[in-house]
Amino acid sequence: MSRNWKIERRTFLRGAGALLPLPFLNLMEANARSGDLHSSDPPLRFMTLFKPNGVHPPSWNINGGKENDFRMSPLMQPFAKHKDDLLILDNMGDFGFSSHSNSTRRFLCGHHQNSRSASVDQLIADQVQGDSPHRSLELTTEGLFVNQIGCSYISYDKKGGMIPRESDPQLIFDKLFRNPLSDPAKRAEMTSLLDRVSSDAKTLERKAGVEDGDTLDEYFTALRETELKLEKMGPLDQGLESSKFNRLVRPLAPSNLDEQVNAMLDVIAMALWTDSTRCISYMLGNSNSRMIFDFLGIKKQHHYLSHFFRNFSRENIDSLLKISLWHMEKFDYLLNKLKSYKDHNGRLLDHCVVLYGSGMGHSDNHTAQRLPVVLAGQGGGKLKTGRYLRYSKNQELGRLHLSLLDLFGVEQDSFANAQQPLPGLDGGTFDEFVERPFESWVKVDSGVMTVQGRLRMSDNLDEAKVFYIDVAGRDSIRMEIGFGDFHSRNVAYHVGTPIKLTGKTVEKNGLTILNKITGLESLFGRSNPGKAGG
């Protein structure tokens, strides 16, 4: 019973916001009367939302922005209105390649080889659980990919073991809010139900013969055991009054993925708001998700589409972007929810840290570089949001995790390969990316072209597999390479950076086109940024 006052305090609401679902209004008013405004600080919650299958980098990356002066990229548009509550991180990750299963481990463990440690969410869960009833929730949308089981898990226990995930929003709702063990109203209902059944079955007892009697005895025994169990849980009269969970709305059975995810996000927000748990990880899909988004009118598998270079067509890239936009909309949905709940004297989001992103960047060659990573929420004032942090160098993902551990009060000197936390999240100084001057030029010698300039992917979706090298004072060099070059040279890794590239050319429609790479060097970064599978 010691929990009752807690719930009231946590669920306190001064004025119900317009976004609040109706059934909560009365509950809020009831809480407002109970006072307890100036109690201790609200608990901090951690929530992470995992996006499968990386991104199409030109659609995701912010180019040329500054910390406080930037424009959200096309893929970020669905959640652009939350700009002030976001901390967009760039230049996270430092690998040339990432397999799907490595990318899931990396997402919360910092590095795919950090396989003997708990993931960051679990370390936080241990720290912040306090007296919330559920230590953490590990959620997902999709079944297990058994061929490469690692693709299906982002949360790992102390020994690095995969933590089973749950997927059914209704079941999780019931576990949190309709469990007779925790919900006195449910217990009261169950008790009177058993009374009724027991008295009904008495008539059967009169009728039953000897052999039936044994079976009926078995039934009555189970009935009595359940009654005793309920009795042990304490008196019912105290319960009815305090059972505010009863007013939370149980989600309907979802009929498609969109409804399933919305329902889950609803439950997640309720779980955080009611302080049923303070730590949740949720996968929008396995890291190599093969889900078919038929409710978006797409009949091809997500993983196939995500390899937009090798499976290029305009229709495919459109479909891929539609799916990615849907992932972004779900992030937006979650943020809306977290803002709609009042928590203490602010919004629930103020007392949350939400980590959104993926373990891979370029979805075709799986770079673990310029990973999509966004933090949302103020973390109780510890995060200074509304900014875009593009670090000068590629950052170990583990550094972000180390900062998060610090933010939640977990004392740890290192995590994965990282020894230093990521600077700048709290508004402090950080080493911001600055363009370094370099010369750009082109030389052509008997069909072999050497060019120095900035590599970029075409932002024209009709030719999404085409690259350009920008050279000052002339037209960009168009590069139409095959998958072999794209993959073995890890071209995606160098996108956005200055390179020196040598290759063979052909003439096409009066244009000189680079179609075969024979040499590739990075001017400021690594020329050999890792092998496939890393």
Next chain:
Amino acid sequence: MPVPSLPERFFPFFFFVIISLLSSCIQSRFVLGFVNRMRFLIVSFFVLIPLFLFAGKFEEEIVPLLKNSCLKCHGGEKTKGKVDFSGILTERAAGDHLDLWETVIEVVELGEMPPEEEKPLSTDERAKIRTWRDEFMRLPIVSSIPVFRPRRLSANEYRNTLGSLFGFDLEVGIARAEQTESGEKSLVLKILPPDPPGQSGFFNDTHSTPLSSSLLESYAYLAGISLDRLFSIQGRDFLARLTRQKDNWNGEITPDLADKVVRSFLPRIFRRPVGEERIESIVKKLKGKKGKALVAALKFELKAALISPEFLYRGFLAEPGGDKGRQAVDPYELAERLSYFLWEDMPDEELYESARNGSLGKKGEVGRQIARMLTDPRARNLSESFGVQLLGLSSIDDQIKNNPIHLHAMRTQPRDFLHYLFTEDRPVMELLDSNVTFVNQSTSGFYGNDRKRLAPFHKPRGVERQRTMNQRLEIKEAEGRGGILTMPSILSMNHGPILRGTWVLRTILGVRLGEPPADVPPIKPVPRGKKMTFRERFEAHRDNVTCARCHEKIDPIGFALDGYDKNGKYLLASHHKRGNQPAIDTSGKLPSGEQFEDFEGLKNILTTTKKEQVIRNLTRKILSYALGRKLGRGDQGVVEEITNKATSENSSWKELLIEVANSPPFREIVYEQEDTK
């Protein structure tokens, strides 16, 4: 337990007499004509004489032996090896454990029991056991039916029943994607603990898994969420249909409608008409309520019914037709037996109506209903549940761990084949020998040129891997295919000749093999400089008498299947025979004397000289599944009768199912109750 006094000792005998006379009358009503009845009475007369002479021998000679040498470890407090003689101290009980006696004689004669540290049985005592058992086996079998016990719905039955009651299936909300294992789809099966197989070996035999408190809570939970959904917008259409609401119904539950809901749901929940008194008592509780309070009260009432013993168990409400003792089951009980047998589900409207208007009891109606029921989609459960248990197909799931597409192919192939046999009136023996099979993209490679006749498997662009539906394929050219034994899925489920031989013996021929002894000597390594096949090495192993006892049965069958590799590929197909591969010896000789050159030869033996044995085994299994209990000695007569008929008439599966459903154990019931309570 003291040795029964003389009158007690004769009780079983009197009981047999009464039952045999009774059954002769009742059987005659359903099955036998007048001539048969006369024959039966004459036979019964001769039966009585040996019975008279024999009765009591078990109690007199065997029970003291059991008490002295067995009960210490196998009865009362200890039940080592799960063998418990404490409930088998009368001849009647002993008759229900015939397979146990087979084992007893085996271990006693081999000196395995009593164990070394205990006092051994004398030669004389050992002989006594065998003599008793042999004489007992020779006794004519009297058909009898054990007293009926209500049985809790199995998890599958519960799932299906709930689905039929509410018009929707409770499913786990998880997105399904190709190559992904989404786990149990049904929320019911996810929440309920899996049923262990009962004494009969079937999951629907729930007699030995009692209801527990946590199970009751799960039932209450599932009932609760079903009702929540029924009264939500998602259940509106079904509710409207059920209570015949007009198209413009706004979903409001009026007191009138609540009344209707109670009247339509209660009989469906209890699977039989519900007395007006009970309906009234519920309706009364809803009186004066409206809006949300009414819905809450209505849900409460229905939930109470859904966790009541009458719903959760089958048979509590079966109505005795007056006197106690053996009698035909009431029509609603019969309807329920039929529907759970073929569908694993509650009776549908038509079956219910047939019970209500009395036509179900009429001659031929059960057959007609079965023919109809087999065309219903729910008949799929017969192969999915009975078929899977009959052939032990669930072990396919354990074999293939990380290739869901391959697993899907291996799982569905035998199931689709069984469904075809069961529902399309195919001869029983086509189980072993059929020119029809079911293949999809993953399995088509096993079928040589025949696969060219398949409709092309279409894989849309953008789909990297996908499961494909099975297509029915007629086998014309493919070598080494046809029948369940040559299916890749069955062959890859059991690797190696020993497992394959054992599987065929147990599953197809119904031979009871003991477990291998613990001190099995290892198979000797190949002597230096000698080339030996596994078969040759294994034959040396069989020289050991202890091993030979089972292996002379297992090996010939197992090695006949050696022409198939562990994935089920046929190695002896003419296009494979090349180079100097060692020829695979698939010839053999069964202990009963039949010889064969290759698997085709063995198959031929199985479908001719072993046909009766195969059909007897299948009949036993079907009957046991239909009844949801282990068969006893009293069921032998029925098994024999059906076996003989099905063997001589070359029956189809449908006919076999109808025979079982028309047999006395299925259509009759014994009440031994005293209406005193």
